[in-house]
Amino acid sequence: MAQAVAVKGMRIVAVGSDEDVLEWAGDRTRRIDLRGAFVGPGFRDQHTHLVQMALTGAKAEAYRPVWKPYDEAEAVESRRRNGKRHLEIHARGETPVDAWTRSPVTEQMKNDLLVMQEEVAGQGVSTVVEAGLRDLGALEALFELAREGRLKVRFLVRVAWGCMEEAARMGLRTGVGDEWVKVLGVKLYSDGWLGPRTSALSRPYTDDPYGFPRRGVLFLAQERADRDVARARELGFNVTTHAIGDRGLRVTLNAYESAGVTPRDRWAVEHVQVAEDDLLERMIRHGVIASIQLSFATTDQRFAGKALGEKRLRYAYRWRDMLRARMPMVGGSDFANEVLDPLWGLQRVVTRTEFDGTPPGGWMPDQRLDVRTALELVTSRAAFASYEERRRGTVTPGKYADLVVLKENPLTMPPERIAAATRLMTITNGKITSEGPVRYPPTA
Numbered sequence: 001m002a003q004a005v006a007v008k009g010m011r012i013v014a015v016g017s018d019e020d021v022l023e024w025a026g027d028r029t030r031r032i033d034l035r036g037a038f039v040g041p042g043f044r045d046q047h048t049h050l051v052q053m054a055l056t057g058a059k060a061e062a063y064r065p066v067w068k069p070y071d072e073a074e075a076v077e078s079r080r081r082n083g084k085r086h087l088e089i090h091a092r093g094e095t096p097v098d099a100w101t102r103s104p105v106t107e108q109m110k111n112d113l114l115v116m117q118e119e120v121a122g123q124g125v126s127t128v129v130e131a132g133l134r135d136l137g138a139l140e141a142l143f144e145l146a147r148e149g150r151l152k153v154r155f156l157v158r159v160a161w162g163c164m165e166e167a168a169r170m171g172l173r174t175g176v177g178d179e180w181v182k183v184l185g186v187k188l189y190s191d192g193w194l195g196p197r198t199s200a201l202s203r204p205y206t207d208d209p210y211g212f213p214r215r216g217v218l219f220l221a222q223e224r225a226d227r228d229v230a231r232a233r234e235l236g237f238n239v240t241t242h243a244i245g246d247r248g249l250r251v252t253l254n255a256y257e258s259a260g261v262t263p264r265d266r267w268a269v270e271h272v273q274v275a276e277d278d279l280l281e282r283m284i285r286h287g288v289i290a291s292i293q294l295s296f297a298t299t300d301q302r303f304a305g306k307a308l309g310e311k312r313l314r315y316a317y318r319w320r321d322m323l324r325a326r327m328p329m330v331g332g333s334d335f336a337n338e339v340l341d342p343l344w345g346l347q348r349v350v351t352r353t354e355f356d357g358t359p360p361g362g363w364m365p366d367q368r369l370d371v372r373t374a375l376e377l378v379t380s381r382a383a384f385a386s387y388e389e390r391r392r393g394t395v396t397p398g399k400y401a402d403l404v405v406l407k408e409n410p411l412t413m414p415p416e417r418i419a420a421a422t423r424l425m426t427i428t429n430g431k432i433t434s435e436g437p438v439r440y441p442p443t444a
Contacts, residue, residue, distance in 0.1 A: 002015045002395075003018045003021070004016065004017065004020075004021035005021065005039060005395060006021045006024040006025070007427070007430050008024065010179070010401060010429045010431075011398060011401055011430060012397050012398065012399055012401045013397055014397055015395055015396065015397055032425075034405055034424070037405050037406060037407055037424055038405070038406040038407075038409040038410065038411075039395065039403055039405050039406075040395065040403070040410075041379040041380065041394055041395055041403065041404070042124065042125065042126025042127065042403050042404045042427065042428055043124045043125045043342040043378050043379065043404055044125070044126060044127040044128070044378050044379060044382035045125055045127070045128045045129065045331075045332045045335070045378065045382075046131075046330045046331060046378075046382050046385060046386075047131045047270060047293060047332030047333065048128045048130060048332065048333060048334070048335045049130065049131060049132070049335060049336055050063070050116055050120065050128055050130060050335060051130045051133055051138050051155070051157070052130070052133065052134065052135070052138075053116065053336050054115070054116040055103075055109065055135055058112070058115075058116070059115070060115055060118065060119050063116060063120065063123075064119060064341075064440060065339035065344050065442070066339075067339075067355050067442035067443065069356060070302060070356070070358075072302075075195075075302065076209070078195075079196040079197075079210070080196065082192075082195070082196045082198075083192070083193075083196030083210050086192040086198040086217050087212065087213075087217065089219070090217050090219060095161065095188070095190075095219040095220060096189045096219070096242075097132050097134070097160035097161045097162055097187055097188065097189045097242075098160075098161060099134060099160075100134045100136070100160055100163040100166070101135050101136075101137070102136040102137050102140075102166065103135050103137030103138070104137060105137055105140050105141045105144060109137070109138065109141050113138070113141060113145060114145070114150065117151065117152050117153040118152070118434075119340075121152045121153055121426050121428070122423065122426070122434045123340060123343075123423065123426075123438060123440075124342060124343075124404035124423040124426050124438075125153065125340070125342060126153065126154060126402035126403075126404070126427075126428040126433075127153070127154040127155075127156060127382070127402065127428075128153060128154070128155060128156070129156045129157075129158060129332065129386070130155060130157045130158060131158050131187055131240070131270065131332075131334075132158055132159070132160040132161075132187035132189075132242075133158065133159050133160060133163065134160045134162065134163065136163050136166060136167060136170070139159070139167075139172075139181075139183075142155050142157070142180075142181045145180075146178055146181045151180045152428060152433035153428065154179070154180055154182075154402075154428060154429070155180070155181045155182075156182050156184040156386055157183055157184060158185050158187045158238075158240060159172070159183070159185075159237075160187055161188050161189070161228060161232075163186075164186045164231075164232065164235065164237060165235075167183070168235045168236075173235060173237055174237050174238040175387070179400070179429055180429070183237075184238060184386055185232075185238030186232050186237040186238070186240075187241070187242065187270070188220065188225070188228055188229070188239065188240070188241040188242070188252075189219055190218065190219060190220045190225065190241050190243040190248035190249070190251055190252050191216055191217060191219060191220075191242070191244055191245050191247065191248030192216055192245075193244060194273055194274070194300060194303075194304065194307060194308075195300065196210060196212065197209065197212050197307060198212055198213075198216050198217040199245035199248060199274070200215060200244075200246075200248040201215050201216050201246060201247050201274065202215070202246050202247045203215070205307050205308070206306065206307060206308060206309035206312075207306045207307060209306075215247065216245055216247070216248075218247060218248060218251065220248075220251055220252070222251050222254060222255070225241075225251050225254070225255035226254070226255045226258045226259070228255070229259045230255075233260075238265070238266065238267060239256070240267065240268040240269065240270055240291065241255075241268075241269055241270065242271060243269050243270065243272065244271045244273045244274065246275055246276060246315075249269060249272065250279060252269055253269075253279065253282050253283065253286075253288070257282070261286045262287065263286065263287025263328075265287070266287065266328075266384075266385060266387065267286075267287075267288055268288065268289040268291045268330070268385060269283065269291065271291070271293065271296070272290045272291075272292060272322075273296065273300075273316055274308065274315060275316075275318070276315045280321075280322060280325060280327060281325075284325060284326060284327050284328075287328060288328070289328040289329065290322055290327050290328065290330070291329075291330050291331075291332060291385070292319055292329060292330070292331055292332075293332055293333060293334045293337075293345075294332070294333065294342075294345030294348055294374070294377070294378075295333065295334075295338040295339070295348045295349075296334070297317040297319070297348070297352055297363060298348040298352060298353065298354045298363065299338065299354075300317070301354070301358070301359065301363040304316060304317070317364060317367060318364075318367055319349065319367050319369060320366065320367045320368065320369060321367065323369070323373065328381070328384070329377060329381060330377055330378075330382045330384075330385040331345065331349070331374070331377030331378045331382065332378075332382075341440055342378050343410075343418055343419050343421050343423075344419045345378075346371070346375065346378070347415060347416065347417075347419040349368075349374050349377075350368060350369055350415045350418065351415050353416070371410055371415060372411060375410065375411075379393050379394070380393035381393075400429055400430070401427055401428075401429065402427065402428050402429065403425075403426070403427040404423060404425070404427075405423070405425040405427075406421050406422065406424065407422040407424055407437070408421045419440070419442050420440075420442070421439070422438065422439040423437070423438040424436070424437060
């Protein structure tokens with residue numbers, strides 16, 4: 001195991017013993033004794049809505065994780081509201097990513113983005129993917145902040161489908177940008193969510209708590225899905241699509257196949273929560289990446305069994321099965337639907353247990369991931385999903401210096417304590433972006 005790492009400019013230049021690495025030190029070199037702390041690749045989050053949150057003027061506290069005991073009544077009403085919203089959007093013949101705008105860039109907008117990034121950097125995160133940005137003005141603000149040298153977090157942006165034509169007119173497509181802000185692609189939206197029973201299923205839900213359509217809501221009919229995906233390819237945008245239910249996933253994969261998707265494209269599907277073997281086999285065959293959310297299983301344990309029934313539940317939230325089958329997979333949070341903190345997500349995906357201990361032994365415990373694999377989902381595998389595996393995602397000489405320093409070693413500490421680990425430092429593109437202890441133990 002390496003003892004030291006040397007950074008020069010934006011890149012890692014050496015990893016090895018103290019003696020070998022210190023040969024790179026000069027008179028102006030800052031030497032930091034980490035006293036045995038764990039150093040790993042900076043965390044990456046492949047699915048967030050951080051920029052959209054910043055556009056609301058959110059304060060710093062909005063980005064910090066807070067754990068609250070489960071409140072059934074509150075959760076039911078929240079799902080009902082979301083389900084009604086899905087039905088309203090569907091009734092208009094739209095999807096949730098059709099609406100868009102291009103606000104003028106203001107100093108207030110930029111300041112709100114800077115407030116957000118301070119909290120993100122403090123949580124050990126180097127790179128975030130904005131999953132469906134609906135305001136192109138915010139993207140222009142990020143580019144301005146990058147030119148001004150004020151960014152501490154890397155932003156890879158997927159524009160919402162509604163923005164895509166205007167983005168193309170602006171000269172944007174996958175890969176446009178720099179080492180701080182870059183266009184990753186476009187996001188489409190196939191179906192609803194499992195909680196309000198609006199994700200699109202092939203067979204009716206087992207229960208009916210809200211009186212919504214029994215097989216959920218399919219925003220993208222096959223004809224539109226085929227047309228939208230083909231247009232995205234024509235304009236040069238990498239594609240990802242929100243698809244939670246098996247019917248939504250089937251329509252998405254049909255459209256991908258119609259557009260000639262290959263592993264080289266690295267297209268993705270967000271969530272992939274209900275998927276039988278034939279759907280997974282199609283994803284694997286075409287190299288379609290499963291973008292999963294580390295905290296979803298422990299959150300959704302409260303209702304997934306009731307919604308799907310025992311037999312169908314075997315094909316849900318099956319992260320370990322998917323990895324065993326060599327499914328390309330990446331992890332994220334889906335902030336602000338879940339907390340951003342990657343340590344919270346890591347503990348949940350490793351234990352499959354909520355912080356209040358439910359259920360004892362873990363929910364669907366055969367689908368737990370080991371810590372090393374879970375870390376890869378938010379580091380090296382995430383870099384691959386963003387075409388960056390040769391430049392980022394591991395602590396390797398020649399790669400960009402995106403690093404996180406933890407007081408504890410997540411590979412050896414008790415898994416049920418990972419969420420309470422302490423971040424000591426975050427480095428992105430060779431720049432120290434956060435220094436000092438940051439810790440958010442989940443307590444009620």
